[in-house]
Amino acid sequence: MIRTINIIKHQGKQYIKDLQQVNLPEQHAGKPVIESSSCVAGCKSCTELCPTNAITLQPLTIDMGLCLFCNECSKVCPANMIKFSNNYKIASNDIHLLKVNANTEVVDFNPDLVRKEIYRFFGSSLKLRLVSAGSCNGCEMELNAADNVNFDMSRYGIEFVASPRHADGLVVTGALVENSLAALELTYKAIPNPKIIIAVGACAISGGVFNTSPALNRTFFEQYKPDLYIPGCPPHPLTIIDGIMKMTGRI
Amino acid sequence: MNFISIENNNTIPLQQIPLVHYDIFYQEVSKLLENPNCHCVAYYAFPENKEILRFICCIADDVTHKILVTSFAKNLDDKSSLKSLTPAVTSMQIFEREIYEKYGVEFLNHPWLKPLRYPFDRYNKDSQIANYPFFKMNSHELHEVGVGPIHAGIIEPGHFRFICNGEKVLHLEIELGFQHRGIEQMMLQQDKLLQQTMLAESIAGDTVISHSTAFVQLMEALNGVEISENTKLSRTIAAEMERIAIHTSDLSALCTDVAFQLGSAVLQGLRTIIINTFLIWCGNRFGRKLIRCRKEPYPLNQELIAKINNNLDLFEKRYVEVANKMFDMPSVLARFERVGIVTEQQSRMIGVVGMAARSAGINRDIRSSHGYAWYRNIDHLPILLESGDVKARAKLRDLEICQSLNYIRQMLAKYETNASQTTNSFASKSASDSFVISLTEGWRGEICHCAVTNADGSLKNYKVKDASMHNWMALALAVRNNDISDFPVCNKSFNLSYCGNDL
Numbered sequence: 001m002i003r004t005i006n007i008i009k010h011q012g013k014q015y016i017k018d019l020q021q022v023n024l025p026e027q028h029a030g031k032p033v034i035e036s037s038s039c040v041a042g043c044k045s046c047t048e049l050c051p052t053n054a055i056t057l058q059p060l061t062i063d064m065g066l067c068l069f070c071n072e073c074s075k076v077c078p079a080n081m082i083k084f085s086n087n088y089k090i091a092s093n094d095i096h097l098l099k100v101n102a103n104t105e106v107v108d109f110n111p112d113l114v115r116k117e118i119y120r121f122f123g124s125s126l127k128l129r130l131v132s133a134g135s136c137n138g139c140e141m142e143l144n145a146a147d148n149v150n151f152d153m154s155r156y157g158i159e160f161v162a163s164p165r166h167a168d169g170l171v172v173t174g175a176l177v178e179n180s181l182a183a184l185e186l187t188y189k190a191i192p193n194p195k196i197i198i199a200v201g202a203c204a205i206s207g208g209v210f211n212t213s214p215a216l217n218r219t220f221f222e223q224y225k226p227d228l229y230i231p232g233c234p235p236h237p238l239t240i241i242d243g244i245m246k247m248t249g250r251i
Numbered sequence: 252m253n254f255i256s257i258e259n260n261n262t263i264p265l266q267q268i269p270l271v272h273y274d275i276f277y278q279e280v281s282k283l284l285e286n287p288n289c290h291c292v293a294y295y296a297f298p299e300n301k302e303i304l305r306f307i308c309c310i311a312d313d314v315t316h317k318i319l320v321t322s323f324a325k326n327l328d329d330k331s332s333l334k335s336l337t338p339a340v341t342s343m344q345i346f347e348r349e350i351y352e353k354y355g356v357e358f359l360n361h362p363w364l365k366p367l368r369y370p371f372d373r374y375n376k377d378s379q380i381a382n383y384p385f386f387k388m389n390s391h392e393l394h395e396v397g398v399g400p401i402h403a404g405i406i407e408p409g410h411f412r413f414i415c416n417g418e419k420v421l422h423l424e425i426e427l428g429f430q431h432r433g434i435e436q437m438m439l440q441q442d443k444l445l446q447q448t449m450l451a452e453s454i455a456g457d458t459v460i461s462h463s464t465a466f467v468q469l470m471e472a473l474n475g476v477e478i479s480e481n482t483k484l485s486r487t488i489a490a491e492m493e494r495i496a497i498h499t500s501d502l503s504a505l506c507t508d509v510a511f512q513l514g515s516a517v518l519q520g521l522r523t524i525i526i527n528t529f530l531i532w533c534g535n536r537f538g539r540k541l542i543r544c545r546k547e548p549y550p551l552n553q554e555l556i557a558k559i560n561n562n563l564d565l566f567e568k569r570y571v572e573v574a575n576k577m578f579d580m581p582s583v584l585a586r587f588e589r590v591g592i593v594t595e596q597q598s599r600m601i602g603v604v605g606m607a608a609r610s611a612g613i614n615r616d617i618r619s620s621h622g623y624a625w626y627r628n629i630d631h632l633p634i635l636l637e638s639g640d641v642k643a644r645a646k647l648r649d650l651e652i653c654q655s656l657n658y659i660r661q662m663l664a665k666y667e668t669n670a671s672q673t674t675n676s677f678a679s680k681s682a683s684d685s686f687v688i689s690l691t692e693g694w695r696g697e698i699c700h701c702a703v704t705n706a707d708g709s710l711k712n713y714k715v716k717d718a719s720m721h722n723w724m725a726l727a728l729a730v731r732n733n734d735i736s737d738f739p740v741c742n743k744s745f746n747l748s749y750c751g752n753d754l
Contacts, residue, residue: 007517007573014520025527027534032273051446070540082388084534130405134432136750137407138456138537145407148519162403178368179380179753180408180429183400209449212440215371215433233539234456 014149017239020251021106022088029069029084032062036102037079046073046082052202052209064090064098064107064231065205091230091243095205096229097106109246117194118227119249121169125157126248128198131165133184133220134210135174138234139201143171146237153241156250163238164188169196172226174212175203178217185220196247197227200240209233253279253472254319256311259621260472261318262687265703268322269309273333276323280308281339281430288314290602292617292699294346294353302327304354308699309688313620318688325356333356342602343718352378368753369428372436383426392416396735400429405531407749411738418734423727430753438713442604444470445545451700452539455751461693462717463542465700468623469689470544473681473704480625480668482547487625488559488662489529489538491655494694496525497746498648499570504743505645506577509586517573521566528562531555556663562604566687567656587642591729591741594639595648603725605696605718607745610647611639617692625662626692641737644744680708693718695748717751 016022024030035193039060049054050073055064060081062073074082087106092098094110132140146153147160161167164187188197199221204210207216232245245251253271257263271279283289292311299305303324310319325333335358336343350356351364355374358364366373369380392414399407408429414422434454441447452459452465464486471478503518526536533541533549541549551559577583593603597613608615616633618626634650636643681704689700696718703712722745729741 003572004513004577007513007569007576010569010572011520013515014516014523025531025534027531029534049443049445051443051449052442069535071534072445075306097428117560131401132407132430134430135407137537137748138453138459140405140407141457141537145523148523149516150520150523158406164397164401166259174430175432177430178430179431180400182381183408183429187401190617209430209446209453210437211514213433213437215431215436234537236536 007037015152016150019151019238023177024236024238026086026089028086028088029071030236030239031085031087031090032064032067032100033083033106033237034060034062034100034102034104035079035081037081039081040078043228045076045078049073049076052211053204059101061099061101064100065095066202066208066211067231068202068233069210070192076147078228080207088236088238089242090232090239091228091246092236093247095229098205098229102135114249115194115227118196119248120212121194122248123250125171126238126244127167128169128170128171129162129164129187130160130173131180131184131187133172133174133175133180134216135201135203135213139173139203142237143173143200143240146240151237151241153237156241156245159246160242161221164190165192167191167195169198169227170205171198171200175207175216176218176220179215181217181220188220188224196227197224198228198244199228199229201235202231205229205231243249254321255316256319257688258317259617259623259688259690262472262475262682262685265684265686266322268686270322273323274547275335276308276321277336279321280310281336283310283319284315284342286338287599288312288540291343291346292318292606292697293688293701293714293716294343294350295701295714296350296356297703297714298327304356306350307686307701309392309699311621311690314706316621318621318690320686320688321364328712334352335361337361341600341723345352345724357728365500370431370754371433376665380426380428383410384421385426386414388414388422388425393421397431409749413730413735413738415735418736420730420733420735420738421617423730425543425723427700427723427749430750432750432754434754435463435713435715439710442709448543452542454754455717456537456691456750458695458698458717458751459693460489460538460542461698464490464624465689465691465698467542467544469687469692469700469702470681471680471686472687472689473702473708475682476545478545479547479670481550481666483624484662484666485547485551486542488659489541490624490691490693491659491721492525493538494564495652495655496522497694498652499525501743501746502574502645502648504746505587505641505740506583508739508743509583510584511577511580511602514577514583516574517560517569521570521573524562524566525569528559531558551624551663551666552668556666556668558662560660563659577648578649584642586737586740587645589640589642590737590745591641591733592639593725595637598639598725599730601724602721604721605692606647606651606694607644607696607722607725609633610636610643612637615691615697617697621690623689623691629661630660641740643745683708695746696722715754717748719748719751722747724750
């Protein structure tokens with residue numbers, strides 16, 4: 001008994017009180033910050049290096065849907081135009097808003113795109129079902145972490161459930177591979193209406209590092225559009241929680 | 252000579268690998284694998300040119316620290332079948348299934364050439380993941396329980412089919428392939444080194460360090476590049492930190508499954524300390540970006556070393572307390588002891604590797620047998636347990652965590668923060684027409700990457716083997732004659748990778 005009390009005492013309070021005001025270590029690669037100065041003429045060091053072709057020039061733009069946040073572009077840029085800040089609030093419901101350029105101060109949310117029933121039905125309780133369709137287990141570990149003692153997502157009524165019949169929405173991780181397509185569609189169809197889709201991680205949003213793989217079949221996202229995109233490789237649990245809270249109108 | 256003897260991270264010209272007739276190959280390989288110190292780390296085929304399919308087999312000898320390599324060839328349009336090695340050496344079953352699935356080469360007397368992962372470039376496109384040939388038992392007294400591919404939790408997909416007599420599991424079959432992303436093909440398709448490194452990081456997201464280390468050491472061997480002592484140290488420190496982090500979260504998951512809530516919550520929080528140490532080191536919680544070819548992208552400094560030491564002390568103090576409690580609790584031990592036993596004999600037969608093998612008394616650890624990076628300088632003594640049950644696999648994690656903590660502290664003390672950063676540049680091209688093998692010991696077990704290069708030094712073939720490939724069979728054997736309600740703890744005690752198997 002004394003030992004148990006000691007363990008609890010030494011463990012202390014682990015939960016983060018305010019998930020909106022966390023100061024992540026500056027090493028964390030969050031939202032890219034692009035300086036408004038201009039590129040060295042003819043320089044393509046970043047676009048040639050980028051493993052997923054996430055960077056386009058004129059103006060310099062990083063597509064966070066493709067970006068793996070590997071930070072290599074910031075090291076090669078001769079004009080020091082690219083930095084990755086520790087701002088973890090990078091989820092959006094509009095895939096176009098994931099494109100960051102010099103004018104992007106914060107990653108916006110497009111309220112016009114949020115279906116009205118989402119606020120009404122899921123504003124205070126949201127049950128989700130995960131399908132990983134060709135992932136590396138990185139996003140799954142961070143989704144698990146989002147509900148651990150530190151981040152405790154279920155304090156907001158956001159939880160993962162065992163059956164799609166009990167779920168309000170589908171969380172998709174992985175690059176959407178041919179071998180998982182049938183299971184993914186079945187799970188989606190088993191979720192009662194109204195329902196939402198959340199794409200978690202670069203792989204789900206764009207195919208990520210696998211985006212040219214012949215093993216993919218991304219037709220599911222041609223048929224059904226995600227209501228929320230959470231970029232990262234893998235996304236930080238705070239990014240995941242922040243995105244879901246924004247979508248459901250909680251912040 | 253029917254074998255060429257090489258060491259870990261050696262590059263040899265492809266033509267130096269003996270090319271023998273299959274009958275000799277069969278004899279030699281089956282004879283060599285009778286030796287309990289030898290096990291096969293890679294046996295695979297690749298099209299050498301438009302006509303010839305070349306088969307390469309690498310056998311690791313744990314005592315001499317060598318890797319014996321041999322090969323044979325077969326015409327691509329030669330449809331004759333080969334005599335299967337499996338009846339003589341059971342652990343070869345999975346390699347032969349893999350080759351059959353990809354190239355349609357039949358192995359005579361193989362018990363069942365079942366699909367392994369349904370790769371997109373499989374030989375028989377009619378073989379579909381929806382129609383997996385499950386083993387059937389016709390009896391009115393037995394029933395089947397099907398689980399998956401989508402499981403009741405935040406985990407990867409895979410289908411489990413149990414055949415049960417009441418509560419008791421008689422047989423479990425595991426169908427995988429749902430995570431197949433074509434990694435081996437992508438390695439050839441991508442020509443940027445950074446892309447390939449990041450692919451290696453994504454083979455299995457819980458084994459980022461060990462897979463990417465296997466890849467970069469392979470590339471460095473192909474280019475004959477030496478790396479600095481500091482780089483070796485930081486790679487090894489990272490690998491041991493990964494081991495601590497995942498072992499801790501596995502212990503947490505085991506506590507969850509036996510309803511020991513305190514252990515579950517505390518261990519979860521403790522894993523956060525370790526992965527957040529990765530975050531302040533390199534900016535990613537799982538150590539992505541930390542391992543790069545030729546260099547150390549995030550060198551340590553005094554401040555960082557102090558922080559890491561600090562976090563390790565904080566971790567250890569809390570960890571020892573909760574782990575002692577966990578292994579003292581009768582309610583926990585009652586669920587762990589004599590549950591999910593895989594005996595030493597079974598483990599040897601199916602070729603179990605890594606911590607699952609060490610929990611059954613098999614001394615198999617690449618860190619000591621085929622050292623790499625800083626492991627060559629550590630006199631690593633693998634921890635061995637005998638019982639092969641869930642308790643052994645849990646306890647082994649506990650002991651390995653404490654061992655890793657000591658290793659990291661020793662290595663941090665050796666790290667020279669004043670050393671100048673050097674990046675040895677690659678030669679203009681990698682060794683041409685060569686073969687290279689790279690072995691590492693991930694937290695789960697042995698990882699093997701092999702590559703063959705073209706005349707221009709580009710990759711002709713890339714082969715990955717994760718520890719899970721063999722160990723899934725161990726899980727299937729572990730649950731036999733156990734209650735089906737014990738499946739979750741058996742499964743967590745292995746924590747195998749779906750994506751590592753599916754590639």
